Amino acid sequence: MTQSSFDFRTTLGSAHLPNPILTASGCAANGKELSAFFPLGEIGAVVTKSVMNHPRSGRATPRMAETPSGMLNAIGLQGPGIDNFLREDLPWLVEHGARTIVSIAGESVEEFATLSRKVRNAPGVSALEVNISCPNVENRGLVFACDRSSAREVIEAVKRSVGNSLPIMAKLSPDVTDIVSIAEEVVSAGADGLAMINTLLGMVINTETMRPHLANKTGGLSGPAIRPVAVRAIYQVHQAMPKVPIVGMGGVLTGNDAFELVLAGASAISIGTATFHDPSAPVRIKDELEELLISRGFTRFSDAVGYAHRGQS
């Protein structure tokens, strides 16, 4: 088996991608930064930073902190707003040969519905990522992804907006007691697949100032420190719903890390924090994963998805 004959394709609902390596939302803005390091068409898709209805300045600084084997961020979804995104960023991605998964975030069910309606008719979108790890301003700020009924309401609203025109990937938070029950809820509400895991909520206190380091006090933990959490969550959800495609993410730095998520059940792998110190990581990891799969005797990527579950009832 050589790289030229290896079948690296994957599918996420109705989206067919030439390989399973994606960017992780929020780690490469809307693609322009990474295009200086590799042609964006070389990876399966670019997952754009979660965009909201209106332009957002993001939160006060500091917004980031280094942690052991990871980092903490509280950016606050800084972005151009959906209209500017559709007018400028998305056409740029299409023009540069990128397959694009548009990530949306809202503070209300209605905002998610509006966003998905706007994205539905935009050309060049492979799939929609619904980032439900946002506070619901209509429900005491409770994060949608942490509440089954709120998560369901969002996905049902998005499904009503887009129908079957785009696959819907619901992005799940690991900060829940039972991620399988949330996954089952959003899939029954109309999600075609899942993106997991989002960051874990964390905090750093600066021992010089003796105050929280981040202006927001808390932030999302990412990087290799969370990879075992991702592997566990993906494994559990794939076991419960083996036919539901999962975009796995959480601290992938190497092809071997990506392979671990694939064995757990991921049909695609998003590269996030790694790109901050190695912007070419998505392409490097793609090549490493392909070589690894071939060396283990796989002829098709899809055969490796969930392979760690083999022989189990």
Add this chain to the structure above:
Amino acid sequence: MGLAQDGSPEILPVRDKDGTLKMLRSCVEGPIFDGAAVDWDGIGTIPPGTYGAPR
């Protein structure tokens, strides 16, 4: 101050050529900014009137 752990400003309020105040990443939009365009007093905050500031 809005400083990263190494002491460098990570994101700054900077006026663009139209005079709109925007939060810009020093790593991508910088690393060098026109000092006259930076809202020095606003570093570490979202200054009032910043593009996309919370309403």
